[in-house]
Amino acid sequence: MTARFFLDNSREFLEKKTVSKDLNADVFHHLRDVLRVKTDDVVELVADRKAYLASIQIVTENNIVFSQLKAIVKDPELPIKMTIVVSPLKSDHLEWLLQKATELGVSKIILTDFAYSVVRASKIEKKLPRYQKILKAAAEQSHRLLVPEIMYEKNFLKRVVLTSKQAGIVAWEESSKQGETSKLASTIKAVKIDPAIKELISVFGPEGGISQSEIKELASAAFVPVGLGPRILRAETAPLYLLSSASLLIELS
Amino acid sequence: MTARFFLDNSREFLEKKTVSKDLNADVFHHLRDVLRVKTDDVVELVADRKAYLASIQIVTENNIVFSQLKAIVKDPELPIKMTIVVSPLKSDHLEWLLQKATELGVSKIILTDFAYSVVRASKIEKKLPRYQKILKAAAEQSHRLLVPEIMYEKNFLKRVVLTSKQAGIVAWEESSKQGETSKLASTIKAVKIDPAIKELISVFGPEGGISQSEIKELASAAFVPVGLGPRILRAETAPLYLLSSASLLIELS
Numbered sequence: 001m002t003a004r005f006f007l008d009n010s011r012e013f014l015e016k017k018t019v020s021k022d023l024n025a026d027v028f029h030h031l032r033d034v035l036r037v038k039t040d041d042v043v044e045l046v047a048d049r050k051a052y053l054a055s056i057q058i059v060t061e062n063n064i065v066f067s068q069l070k071a072i073v074k075d076p077e078l079p080i081k082m083t084i085v086v087s088p089l090k091s092d093h094l095e096w097l098l099q100k101a102t103e104l105g106v107s108k109i110i111l112t113d114f115a116y117s118v119v120r121a122s123k124i125e126k127k128l129p130r131y132q133k134i135l136k137a138a139a140e141q142s143h144r145l146l147v148p149e150i151m152y153e154k155n156f157l158k159r160v161v162l163t164s165k166q167a168g169i170v171a172w173e174e175s176s177k178q179g180e181t182s183k184l185a186s187t188i189k190a191v192k193i194d195p196a197i198k199e200l201i202s203v204f205g206p207e208g209g210i211s212q213s214e215i216k217e218l219a220s221a222a223f224v225p226v227g228l229g230p231r232i233l234r235a236e237t238a239p240l241y242l243l244s245s246a247s248l249l250i251e252l253s
Numbered sequence: 254m255t256a257r258f259f260l261d262n263s264r265e266f267l268e269k270k271t272v273s274k275d276l277n278a279d280v281f282h283h284l285r286d287v288l289r290v291k292t293d294d295v296v297e298l299v300a301d302r303k304a305y306l307a308s309i310q311i312v313t314e315n316n317i318v319f320s321q322l323k324a325i326v327k328d329p330e331l332p333i334k335m336t337i338v339v340s341p342l343k344s345d346h347l348e349w350l351l352q353k354a355t356e357l358g359v360s361k362i363i364l365t366d367f368a369y370s371v372v373r374a375s376k377i378e379k380k381l382p383r384y385q386k387i388l389k390a391a392a393e394q395s396h397r398l399l400v401p402e403i404m405y406e407k408n409f410l411k412r413v414v415l416t417s418k419q420a421g422i423v424a425w426e427e428s429s430k431q432g433e434t435s436k437l438a439s440t441i442k443a444v445k446i447d448p449a450i451k452e453l454i455s456v457f458g459p460e461g462g463i464s465q466s467e468i469k470e471l472a473s474a475a476f477v478p479v480g481l482g483p484r485i486l487r488a489e490t491a492p493l494y495l496l497s498s499a500s501l502l503i504e505l506s
Contacts, residue, residue: 001462001485074430076483096349103490105482142485177327181505209254229358229500230329232254232395237356244497245505247482252434252498 002044002053004140005030006147010047017054017069019045021062031056031064044072049145076105077145078250080191081199083108084239085156087206088119091127097236098131098150102138104243106148107199109135112156116208125152157214160221162201167191168223170203171238172215176227184226184242188249202242207235255297255306257393258283259400263300270307270322272298274315284309284317297325302398329358330398331503333444334452336361337492338409340459341372344380350489351384351403355391357496359401360452362388365409369461374405381405410467413474415454420444421476423456424491425468429480437479437495441502455495460488 007013009023021028027045031037042055050071057067084101088094088111098109111121131150139147153159162168169187191197203210203218215225228241260266262276274281280298284290295308303324310320337354341347341364351362364374384403392400406412415421422440444450456463456471468478481494 074483100490100493103484103486104494105484141487144484185501185506227505229504230327231356231358231397233356234394237353240353240493241357241497241500244494245501247494248438248498248501251482252480253438 002042003035004044004046004051004143006046006136006140013045013047013054013066014069017057017066019064019066028064032059037064044143046140046145051143051145075145076143078105078107078247080197080246080250081107082243082246083110083199083201084242085110085112085201085203086239087112087114087117087204087235088121088124089207089236090119091124093234093236094124095131095134097239098134098148099138100240101243102135102144102148103142104240105144105247106239106243107146108148109150110156111150111152112154114157114206114208115211115214117206118208119206121152121154128152157203157217160201160218160223162222165196165198166201167194167197167199168201168203168218168221169226169242170210170215170218170223171205171228171242172225173209173227173232174215175225176230178227180227183224184228184245185249187224187226188246192250200246202239204235204238204242255295256288257297257299257304257396259299259389259393266298266300266307266319267322270310270319272317272319281317285312290317297396299398304396304398328398329396331358331360331500333450333499333503334360335496335499336363336452336454337495338363338365338454338456339492340365340367340370340457340488341374341377342460342489343372344377346487346489347377348384348387350492351387351401352391353493354496355388355397355401356395357493358397358500359492359496360399361401362403363409364403364405365407367410367459367461368464368467370459371461372459374407378405410456410470413454413471413476415475418449418451419454420447420450420452421454421456421471421474422479422495423463423468423471423476424458424481424495425478426462426480426485427468428478429483431480433478433480436477437481437498438502440477440479441499445503453499455492457488457491457495 005027012023019028045054053070054066057065113121136147191200258280265276272281298307306323307319310318366374389400444453
């Protein structure tokens with residue numbers, strides 16, 4: 001499978017068919033020193049959210065020049081922006097959630113503190129740059145056109161207001177226990193057919209679960225409480241169930 | 254959330270309302286020495302694929318006796334047996350696939366060698382007991398009624414023959430590349446409404462992908478090649494997409 005990389009400076013590539021040591025250091029280094037590319041090798045490069053098959057003409061001390069760029073038409077992005085709101089989790093759990101959610105099409109990850117959060121989001125703010133790197137690597141590996149963003153939003157749950165372009169759901173175990181089995185699919189289908197909705201914001205509680213008052217807050221902000229099936233899913237697994245379901249209903253049905 | 258445990262000796266529990274150091278050593282140890290349960294504490298115990306809310310009457314040197322057992326009617330198991338066939342993967346990847354697949358309802362995991370397998374299944378046969386432990390812990394944690402089984406089947410791909418009670422799919426990247434977007438959902442829906450089908454066997458290739466001849470072999474054995482969406486999923490992620498999709502279409506639609 002052809003390796004794919006996101007360029008830092010798209011303009012250099014699109015205007016000069018060049019990736020230089022100065023303006024696209026990471027990709028330059030990776031192509032020249034890691035992959036050791038040579039003339040006629042082909043790689044996939046992403047510039048301004050478009051992917052190109054680029055065949056290499058020449059590799060020099062400071063530049064890699066491409067002979068021709070072939071735009072790749074296939075769009076691997078979901079038509080609806082998928083935002084997940086999660087509690088900070090133990091570092092290894094969160095890191096693989098970020099990688100897997102990226103493979104499954106997530107657009108944005110918002111970290112916030114829940115009543116029952118074990119790890120405090122404020123504690124992991126300093127790790128955001130590391131998490132962003134994980135997201136970029138996963139986006140390249142899964143051949144995405146965009147790198148999901150990650151941020152820490154204090155008091156997201158108290159402040160959130162859905163716009164007319166957004167829909168919201170919150171994963172709620174009690175909903176399953178009460179036998180609710182239709183809201184997840186029906187909400188995703190409604191979002192799919194409503195051209196006004198551009199983003200689905202999905203909230204997932206921490207290991208300790210989401211509190212009654214947090215559910216009330218979100219419900220009053222028009223977030224639909226949904227069950228994710230009859231089995232208990234861990235905090236880092238539930239978002240993958242949602243993203244897989246959204247992909248199935250939006251992209252494969 | 255009430256802790257759930259699978260009993261080794263169901264009969265002792267059902268006939269004597271007792272968990273003894275001799276016949277149910279693991280659960281006895283966990284309840285007495287780890288959870289330090291006392292009179293009137295309530296735990297969930299699984300005996301003969303039924304779950305019971307059991308309140309503790311007395312804890313002695315060698316026995317834990319329960320005052321009453323209340324059967325839990327809720328069934329968290331998928332109505333169709335979900336078997337996944339995967340290549341051995343790097344140990345940590347395989348171990349978390351086992352945990353997540355269990356949360357998502359898998360019934361059986363078959364490890365076999367693919368043409369492009371990086372890790373050889375024969376190499377990890379000795380790890381099967383460890384993997385079985387991971388599956389049991391995950392089944393307890395996700396409140397399943399059964400523990401998924403795992404086995405190594407040499408030459409599964411060459412030998413497999415679907416019975417009239419089984420349906421089969423094989424995840425195939427090329428299928429997505431060719432724009433196929435309907436076979437996964439249509440196959441799961443067909444399985445759901447066909448009372449004759451009791452098991453869905455899903456095959457997933459290794460990191461290096463599945464070979465053309467393996468796809469041919471499986472297709473000639475009536476396995477349906479299906480795409481899992483427009484993004485490249487890692488070997489350990491693809492089965493989670495399938496299991497989530499099956500849960501959504503079978504349990505939540």
